[in-house]
Amino acid sequence: MYEVYSVESRKGGVGKTTIALNLAKVLAGKKYDVLLIDCDITGTPITKAAGNSVYWKDEVWAEYEGLEPMNLIDFYENKYLLEDKKGNELVNQLGYQKGKIHLIGSDIYGRNGELIIDPRDLMDELHCYWFVEMIKELADSFCKKSEQTQKAIILDNSPGYVGIGRSIRGWLAQLGPERVNFVLVSSLDEQDIEATIGSAIDIQRMMNTEREITQYVKVVVNKAPEDLLDEGGGYDFGLKDGDCREGLVNALFPRGQKKYPQNIIKYDQSISGQFIEASLKDIGNQDMERSKIYKDINKFKKTIESFSNKENKYGHLKNITKDYHSVLDQLVRAGYKRMSKSLEEDLSPETFMTYLADHVRLLGNMVYPNTDIMEFSHEDLKMFGRDSLILMIQEDHLEPYSSIILSLYEGMYDKAGYGKRGANIYQMLNLNVFLLAVFEIQKHWAKSNDTYRAYLKNEVTKKAKVKFPDRKSINIDITRMAHKNLNAEKYVSELMNAYFRRFYKAYCKALLRMIDIEQDYKLIMRACRDTMDQNAKVMRAELLDYLRKVVVNKTMDWDAKKYEDLVSAPYEMKTIQKQLKKWVLK
Numbered sequence: 001m002y003e004v005y006s007v008e009s010r011k012g013g014v015g016k017t018t019i020a021l022n023l024a025k026v027l028a029g030k031k032y033d034v035l036l037i038d039c040d041i042t043g044t045p046i047t048k049a050a051g052n053s054v055y056w057k058d059e060v061w062a063e064y065e066g067l068e069p070m071n072l073i074d075f076y077e078n079k080y081l082l083e084d085k086k087g088n089e090l091v092n093q094l095g096y097q098k099g100k101i102h103l104i105g106s107d108i109y110g111r112n113g114e115l116i117i118d119p120r121d122l123m124d125e126l127h128c129y130w131f132v133e134m135i136k137e138l139a140d141s142f143c144k145k146s147e148q149t150q151k152a153i154i155l156d157n158s159p160g161y162v163g164i165g166r167s168i169r170g171w172l173a174q175l176g177p178e179r180v181n182f183v184l185v186s187s188l189d190e191q192d193i194e195a196t197i198g199s200a201i202d203i204q205r206m207m208n209t210e211r212e213i214t215q216y217v218k219v220v221v222n223k224a225p226e227d228l229l230d231e232g233g234g235y236d237f238g239l240k241d242g243d244c245r246e247g248l249v250n251a252l253f254p255r256g257q258k259k260y261p262q263n264i265i266k267y268d269q270s271i272s273g274q275f276i277e278a279s280l281k282d283i284g285n286q287d288m289e290r291s292k293i294y295k296d297i298n299k300f301k302k303t304i305e306s307f308s309n310k311e312n313k314y315g316h317l318k319n320i321t322k323d324y325h326s327v328l329d330q331l332v333r334a335g336y337k338r339m340s341k342s343l344e345e346d347l348s349p350e351t352f353m354t355y356l357a358d359h360v361r362l363l364g365n366m367v368y369p370n371t372d373i374m375e376f377s378h379e380d381l382k383m384f385g386r387d388s389l390i391l392m393i394q395e396d397h398l399e400p401y402s403s404i405i406l407s408l409y410e411g412m413y414d415k416a417g418y419g420k421r422g423a424n425i426y427q428m429l430n431l432n433v434f435l436l437a438v439f440e441i442q443k444h445w446a447k448s449n450d451t452y453r454a455y456l457k458n459e460v461t462k463k464a465k466v467k468f469p470d471r472k473s474i475n476i477d478i479t480r481m482a483h484k485n486l487n488a489e490k491y492v493s494e495l496m497n498a499y500f501r502r503f504y505k506a507y508c509k510a511l512l513r514m515i516d517i518e519q520d521y522k523l524i525m526r527a528c529r530d531t532m533d534q535n536a537k538v539m540r541a542e543l544l545d546y547l548r549k550v551v552v553n554k555t556m557d558w559d560a561k562k563y564e565d566l567v568s569a570p571y572e573m574k575t576i577q578k579q580l581k582k583w584v585l586k
Contacts, residue, residue: 002143002151002179005584006172009185010195012159015222015267016185017044020156021056022576023183023584024101027154030585033098033146036154037135038072038106039164046156047071047105054534055573061100070094072106075134094138096145104138128167136171173206177216180207183584184217184252188224188235188264193253197245200252212251218584219252222576223267224260234259263583265576290532293334296327297525304521313407313514314353314414320521321350327525338538339531346552347524349517356408356510357415359503363430382413385432392439401452404514408507409435434500438507440469456512460505460554468500512554520551523558530567542566 005027007020017040024034038046047070050056062070096102139153157165172180182203186196196219204213237253239246253261300323307316325348331340345351389409393402412418418428445455459466513520524547531539543566549556 002139002153004139004172004175004180005152005154005183006157006168006180007154007183007185008157008165008199009159010199011187011192012043014185014187014192016040016159017046017049017156018573019183019185019220019222019576019580020154021046021050021060021101022573023580024152024154025059025573026577026580026585027152028099028101030150031148032150032152033102033142033148034152034154035102035104035139035142036156037104037138038156039135039168040156040158041073041106041108041164043156043158045105045107047103048107050103056101059101060103061095061097062103062105063095070104072104072134072138073108075138076131079134094141094145096142096147098147102142128164131164132167132171135168169203169206173208177207177209177211180216181584182217184219186219186221188221188228188260190238193221193235193237197249197252200248201245204248213248214251217252219261219263220579220583221253221261221264224264226266229260229264229266235261263579265579290334293327293330293336293532294529296323296330297529299323300327300525301522304518307518311403312410313403314411315407317349317353317407317411317514317517320517321348324349324521327528331528336532336537339528342539342544343524343528347547349521352510352513352552353408353411353415356506357412359499359506360412360416360418360431361427362499363427363434363503381428381432382418385409385428385435388432388436389439392436392443396439396443396445398452401511401515404511408511408514434468434503435507437469437500438504441466441504453512453515456508456515457554459508460512466501466504468497509554513551516551516554519558523547523550523563527563527567534567540566 005020005023007016007023009016017038020036024036027034036046047060047062050060051062094102094104135155142153143151155168157168172182182200184196184199186192200213200217200219203217207216209216236259237249239249254263256262300320303320303323307313307320325344328340328344331337331343386406386409389406390402393399393405398405412431413428416427416431418431442455442459445452527539527543527547531543546556546562546566550558
């Protein structure tokens with residue numbers, strides 16, 4: 001004895017095959033032995049699609065006993081068209097693998113690309129009758145081999161209600177509502193919803209039972225755009241007062257506080273590769289385009305790996321930025337435009353340097369009163385500031401970070417436009433003084449017995465406000481730079497403190513990003529490659545959010561398990577399975 005789940009839709013492209021596979025996965029998790037039969041002879045060849053899918057290839061079993069993948073059309077041709085004894089033998093040679101989803105595909109084309117059967121030959125009443133008889137035989141043969149008490153046959157039917165689908169429904173009506181569930185898959189499109197309601201009415205009449213329709217007919221609204229659902233509003237079924245369908249609609253499309261149906265599965269472009277039909281689209285062309293992108297990714301990784309061997313890390317940062325954008329340009333050419341755009345914004349290597357330079361320019365508004373420093377040239381000030389930083393690095397035992405700190409100093413001068421014609425010498429002095437103030441604040445960091453990286457992360461993430469040190473407590477080098485003791489009351493103003501807080505956080509974050517740059521951008525390239533390997537054109541929003549927390553905001557450290565959950569695990573498939581448990585198997 002077995003149960004049957006007939007997965008149907010009134011139009012193609014709504015994810016019916018994906019729903020059928022996820023339903024099989026849920027039932028297998030409930031200790032069912034599951035056979036999924038592809039009855040959609042002109043749709044997605046399920047055995048090929050599942051075999052190419054990163055999410056399903058290890059979940060399914062689609063073989064005879066030691067022979068090639070099972071094909072419904074082979075069975076049909078041998079038994080009913082060729083009257084070959086082999087047809088009966090094939091039915092008895094169904095493969096069995098405990099714990100797997102057993103598949104029988106329906107590819108109308110053979111291994112050499114030849115047409116096995118013209119689909120039109122399967123649409124008359126006699127051939128449809130034979131087709132259903134064959135499905136019964138396959139179901140019985142599978143159940144004889146099954147080792148589980150509970151068995152389920154899932155039928156992935158053709159869209160619409162013609163030919164084979166009509167004959168299958170006739171057989172299911174004979175089995176009765178005690179053994180049969182109809183799973184109707186619809187989009188949120190008005191015409192599709194209307195057709196699904198009509199299909200439910202047809203099934204209700206055909207089953208001719210006093211049972212509540214929700215006991216044997218389940219509706220799943222699939223691929224509902226996430227941004228549409230987030231906008232609020234609702235869905236109008238267009239029912240008029242007194243419409244006899246009102247009770248049926250309310251039962252099959254239950255609504256909560258929002259006006260959209262509750263039995264809805266969200267969809268966004270970033271997870272399109274998880275849907276089974278995407279596994280067969282442009283595989284050859286995608287592989288060719290990917291190889292070009294992978295070549296650029298490998299080049300970028302080599303550039304990153306040489307980072308630690310470079311003395312001039314700011315100059316090397318420019319090379320990293322150049323190679324990074326080469327990868328993004330290649331993504332655009334290969335059709336990954338949205339992925340490229342999302343990686344181009346705050347995740348780009350040079351953004352933290354540009355952001356820091358913006359704060360440096362703000363410091364230019366802070367002008368020293370009563371100072372006579374015109375004897376210093378631009379180059380003198382730059383070198384004097386550099387020498388002062390070297391002294392502070394030595395005093396604070398930060399030699400392992402000296403090249404990064406000094407390269408960041410050079411980058412601030414470059415990006416802010418200092419040291420060039422037109423740069424204000426007072427602005428350059430301000431930068432040097434503020435950098436010395438940073439080191440004055442940080443000179444006791446070692447007392448925490450923690451790494452400098454951990455210290456910086458704490459400075460970036462903590463909410464405590466940082467104040468510019470009192471003028472008298474700053475290193476004596478400031479006096480040498482300014483030649484005079486400045487009036488502390490005038491110098492330490494609220495405006496200066498506000499500017500300094502922003503600069504301090506930006507500086508700590510930039511330094512932290514320079515320290516982490518190797519692992520951060522290896523992670524981004526890995527995420528980029530993993531996304532493409534899964535046939536997705538857009539990186540998942542949750543993965544981008546995770547990358548920003550690790551790379552940009554520094555609120556999270558790299559977590560291998562978290563990454564695998566976001567990239568490798570079939571996250572959206574789990575969401576579908578959760579909905580199927582709630583609305584189909586409840």
